[in-house]
Amino acid sequence: MKVQSQSEFGTGVGTLLKITLAPTIWAFHFVISYGAAAVWCEKLTAQGDTVALQVWLIGLTAAALLGIIACGVVGWRVWGKGGYGADGHTPGLGNTESRQGFLGHASVLLSVVSFIAVIFVILPVLMIGSCT
Amino acid sequence: MGSVLFDSGPRGGWFMYPPLSTMDEGVGADIWLLGLSFIEVASIAAAVELIVGVLKCRSPRMRVNLMPLYAWYVLVVGGMILFAFPPLIAGDFLFEMEKSFDWPFFDPTRGGDPMLWQHLFWIFGHPEVYIIFLPSIAIAAMVVPTVAQRPIVGYSWIVLSAVGVGFLSFGLWVHHMFTTGLPNISLGFFSAASEAVVIPTGIQIFVFAATLMVGKVKKSLPMLWIAGALAIFTLGGLTGVMLAIAPFNWAVLDTYFVVAHLHYTLFGGMIFPVMAGIYYFYPFFRKGKMMSETLGRLSFWLIFVGFNAAFLPMHYTGMMGMPRRVYTYGESMDWGWLNMLSTVASFVIAAGFVVFVFDLLRPKRDFDGPKRNPWNAGTLEWSHDVPGESWGVRTIPFITSRYPLWQQPQLVERMDAGRFYLGDTEFGHRETLVTSVLDAKPQHIQRVTGPAYITMLAAGFTGGAFIFPTFHIYVPAIICGAFAIVCVLYWLWTSTAQIPEEPMGDVGLDLRLPRYASGSDAPGWWAVWITMLGDATAFASLVFGFFFYWTASDNFPPQGALHANGAMVVAFAVLLALSWAATRVARGVHRGGNVGLGRLVMAASVLLTLAGGFAVYGAVSHLSPTSHVYPALICGLAVWLGAHLLLGVIGQGYCLARSLAGRMTPLYDADLHNVTLLWHFIALQSLVTAAVIGLLPGWMS
Known part of the structure; x- marks a missing residue:
């Protein structure tokens, strides 16, 4: 009973949470950027220059964007496999392939939104070159 | 709310910024915290129930891609509550320790910092706006397909919208704190996220519009309210985009412009969709009865016209510089007539609500037409019996489509005939099926507790444990707390995890399942x-x-x-x-x-x-x-x-x-x-x- 139960929690919720991987990357990117800017400006720099901060956060952004692209590509492949249909009439909506396809589609869409949101968040670092 | 009548409202404003609120000697701040504590406990309990309900208690084979959209929305809201309310619980804890025991968390003279309260409050406060909005707009996601008489266009796009908003709404809180002296870079992050959240929020509105465009729309009262909601909410969203820009925000901060914005988002995002929901679900809750079409239209137009006449001018009064939270101003300010317009219009809104409440409460005759599914909706709640029975459904059906009442022929007849799962109970207990997360495979029979007085007692004592300390009465509070624990334990002991009479049970359709799970x-x-x-x-x-x-x-x-x-x-x-x-x-x-x-x-x-x-x-x-x-x-x-x-x-x-x-x-x-x-x-x-x-x-x- 127990072995089966562990896998239900892991695979069930785990698979469902996979669609939130891209927005989770956005969340970490956001929190780290915010925390780094706060600590940098309050504790680490006296003159308020942000060059080192910019370099680090651009690196972080590149990593985050790569991660999100990976989520999108994986989602795209899963999406393509199933017989996905948005109108609810497509034959085979009630099977495992279409469920997988739906989760893939949702991952792709969330990756797109997260990609845009990460770019939004890094813009102030690039455009505002000072703490004050 | 009643505290206002006894001169014990929160005098520090509703977001209770210290040190103004912690230095206030009155009991108002404590009563405000009391109300908030109840909301926190209740919301988190609701979140638990919603998440477990959506993930584990669906009809057999109702896979995640077949769930009603309402379930997706409340699943996301449940998750948001888990991360939005607890920071406020922590803030309340610190606040009450300062107010009651003089621990100086927000007192700068002893190393404290009032800004911590602002952060904790708004980490809660902004997601909370979306916690209010999402379940309300979820009603639109139920009404729109029914009105269009076709499945929603872009089911996954709605899921994207709900999940995306759920995440991004946590990156907005500092836009309530743009003038508190944070570094400009930090403001930029929150400005950016506040703009980004518009994308998923907007997508669902396009999905609704697309569904209406390709469907055969049947005009109805619920749709009228939804249409009003979308119009008003879009206007509120547009001013939201403006307010997310830090320099514009500095200019209009604490003016009537903000008042206009927040009312447009909350009326459009919450009041109007909930009104639509009341009209839509009324024949579900009061079987065989329907609210009046004429009174409903009258109420809608009074509220819609009154709302716009009251709040549209506030954008302009705000731009002229009228601050929030004042009730007197000089005649030379030139905004007297605009305020008079808002005042008169607010009575028009109130008149609309009077018409609505009268319609809600007046005695009604049974309406003509199909009583079980008057709107010809496709989702399962409309399989209910009229007149109602003392059970939820006769049997739990097997679901293979998104709109089972449209797409699975003879479903209701088979449910009525008891030809699905759990048509009977072997030992006379209340029971339901617990199913798997992704594909809703039936896993076991869950015994459900029945109505009881002990839970009421537990709630009463829990209330006492919170209410007494508000007035600094501690001994009865401790006694209440102890009794609350005893009541909860008694309920757990007598009603939960009971060893079943038989290890396995027959649930119908040749399926046998365990009666206990750990x-x-x-x-x-x-x-x-x-x-x-x-x-x-x-x-x-x-x-x-x-x-x-x-x-x-x-x-x-x-x-x-x-x-x-x-x-x-x-x-x-x-x-x-x-x-x-x-x-x-x-x-x-x-x-x-x-x-x-x-x-x-x-x-x-x-x-x-x-x-x-x-x-x-x-x-x-x-x-x-x-x-x-x-x-x-x-x-x-x-x-x-x-x-x-x-x-x-x-x-x-x-x-x-x-x-x-x-x-x-x-x-x-x-x-x-x-x-x-x-x-x-x-x-x-x-x-x-x-x-x-x-x-x-x-x-x-």
Whole structure:
């Protein structure tokens, strides 16, 4: 009973949470950027220059964007496999392939939104070159 | 709300910024906190119920891609509540400690910082706007397909919208704090996220529009309200985009422009969709009755016209510079007539609500036409019986489509004939099916508790435990708290995790399922997981406070301050880790069949927890929390941990008692699994607390 139960929690919720991987990357990117800017400006720099901060956060952004692209590509492949249909009439909506396809589609869409949101968040670092 | 009538409203404004609110001598701030505490407890309980309900209690084979959209929305909202409310719980805890015991968390003269309250309040406050909005707009996602008489266009896009908003809404909180002197870069992050959240929010509106365009729209009252909602909400969203730009925000901060914006979002995003929902679901709740079409239209136009006449001018008064929260101003300001217009129009809104309430309450005759599904909707709630029966559904159907009443022929007839799952109950209990997360495979029969007075008593005593301290009456509060615990334990003991008469049961359609589940199969285990996730978020907010004081102040921890007693910190970390280990070992030993040894280890875990509790007290007892925020925060973390140890030791003792009473056996051991899970979280909190109060101060200074 127990072995089966562990896998239900892991695979069930785990698979469902996979669609939130891209927005989770956005969340970490956001929190780290915010925390780094706060600590940098309050504790680490006296003159308020942000060059080192910019370099680090651009690196972080590149990593985050790569991660999100990976989520999108994986989602795209899963999406393509199933017989996905948005109108609810497509034959085979009630099977495992279409469920997988739906989760893939949702991952792709969330990756797109997260990609845009990460770019939004890094813009102030690039455009505002000072703490004050 | 009633506190306003007794001159005990919160005089520091509804978001209660210290030091204004903590210095207010009246009881208003405490009553405000009381209300908030009830909302927090209730919301988190609701979140647990919604998440477990959506994930584990669907109809067999209703896969995640077939769920009604309402379920997707409330699943996301449940998740948001778990991360949005706990920071406010932490904030309330600090606030009440300052108000009642003078621990100076927000008092700058003793190292505190009022900004911490603003952060904790708005980390809650902005997601909360979306927590209000999403379930309301979810009603639109139910009404629109019915009105269009076709499935929603872009089901996955709605899911994207809900999940995307759920995440991005957590990156907006500082846009309520643009003028508090944070570095410009920090403001930029929040400005950017506030603009980005518009994308998923907008997408669902396009999805609704597309569904209406390709469908055959049948005009109805619910749709009228939804249309009004979309129009008003779009306007509120547009001013939201403006307010997200920091320089514009500086210009109109605390003016009527903000008042206009927030009313446009909340009327469009909440009031109008909820009104639509009341008209739409009325024949579901009052079987065979329908609200009046004529009165409904009258009410709609009064509220819609009144709303726009009242709040549209406020954009302009705000731009002219009229501040919020004033009721007098000079005649020369030229905004008198605009305010008069708003005042008159607000009476028009009120008239609309009077018409609505009259229509809601007046006696009604049965309406003509199909009573079970008057709107010809496609979702399962409309399979209800008219007149209603004393059960939810006759049998639980097998679902293979998104709109079963449209797409699965003869479904209702088969449900009525009892030809699906759980058409009967073998032992006369209330029962339901628990299904798997992704594909809703039936897993076991869950016995459901019935109506009881003990739960009411528990609620009453819990209320007492919160209400008495508001007025600084502590002894009855403690007595109420103790009785609340007793009531909850009595209910748990008599109604949950009961050993079934038979291990397996027949649920129909040739399926036999277990009648008991423990560990991660049991909904109770999921509930513990979800509750403790929220609890861990509140704890993380307290720890965030530690870092916040460190970044915001040059002198935290202060030089020469007394620290927590190192030896005692080590002692409680070790004792509580051992208690966790004992609980985990007891679970394994007990499951393996060695009940005697299991009981012995459980008893040891109780003693270890008690000893650990004393060590926690010993670690901080020499500190004086009123002198400075540093000892206050250490003591605050200790109080938080102590409260959890009380919960943890009750759980350990409860398992021991259940085993001794023969209500928990190696095969039926759900209680012990749930308490072990609880202890995973408690052990983690103990170790983090030990690290924060024992190690961090050394690194920071």
